[in-house]
Amino acid sequence: MPDDDASRAGGVDPRELWLSQDRPRRGRRPAFSREGIVAAAVELADAEGLEAVTMRRVAARVGAGVMSLYSYAPDKETLLELMIDRVAGELPAGREVTGDWRADLKAVARSQRANMLRHPWLPAALATRRTPGPNTLAFMEHVLAALRPAGLDGAARMEVFAQVTAFVAGHVAHEVAQASAAWTSERLAAEARYLAEVAADGRHPELAAVLASSREPADPDATFTRFLDRLVDGLDAEL
Structure with missing residues (x-):
């Protein structure tokens, strides 16, 4: 064989x-x-x-x-x-929901990110449809219960679960790729000089404005929280 x-x-x-x-x-x-x-x-x-x-x-x-x-x-x-x-099975499937679906959904996303960072291969593995096993089903049950106060029907709750999972997987895949890249201080400095020169050519005014107002890069946790807040706030506004 x-x-x-x-x-x-x-x-x-x-x-x-x-x-x-x-x-x-x-x-x-x-x-x-x-x-x-x-x-x-x-x-x-x-x-x-x-x-x-x-x-x-x-x-x-x-x-x-x-x-x-x-x-x-x-x-x-x-x-x-x-x-x-x-x-x-490492995800907090047994945690009680609070009744605040926004807070619970953010907690779900944070636990997913932590899980994917522990297992960097997971975002790519999740890209292909899989049959949920018992641990996955337990976590899914937890998320669906957390979303019940949002007033969504079953199909919509599944869509939100899939949307958040896809967001977290994409974000973590980018985090992992960035961490593994050879971003030395010399390379970062070279990129900054290049962008400054491009911004000064007068053909990219929007880029020039962004670079002029750029803040110091936030730590990864703060960046993830900011992106997650926008996602959940957008869902809240839609509802």
């Missing part, structure tokens, strides 16, 4: 994946648990990125044969679904 992840695309039926016990899908039971295998995959993705997660690498990390992993996850797509739901 090949161990090339691309050759095993397709996944399993969601009912088999989420409603069955922690047991191998076929054949003799390996001496490893699905939980341990998924934890190893998450650790690998956290350390080296999603591209590093292959069935062979995960098997080596837990000291198993590649064939043993296929008993729990028949392909990388299924393994990724398990990984996403595992880290969703």
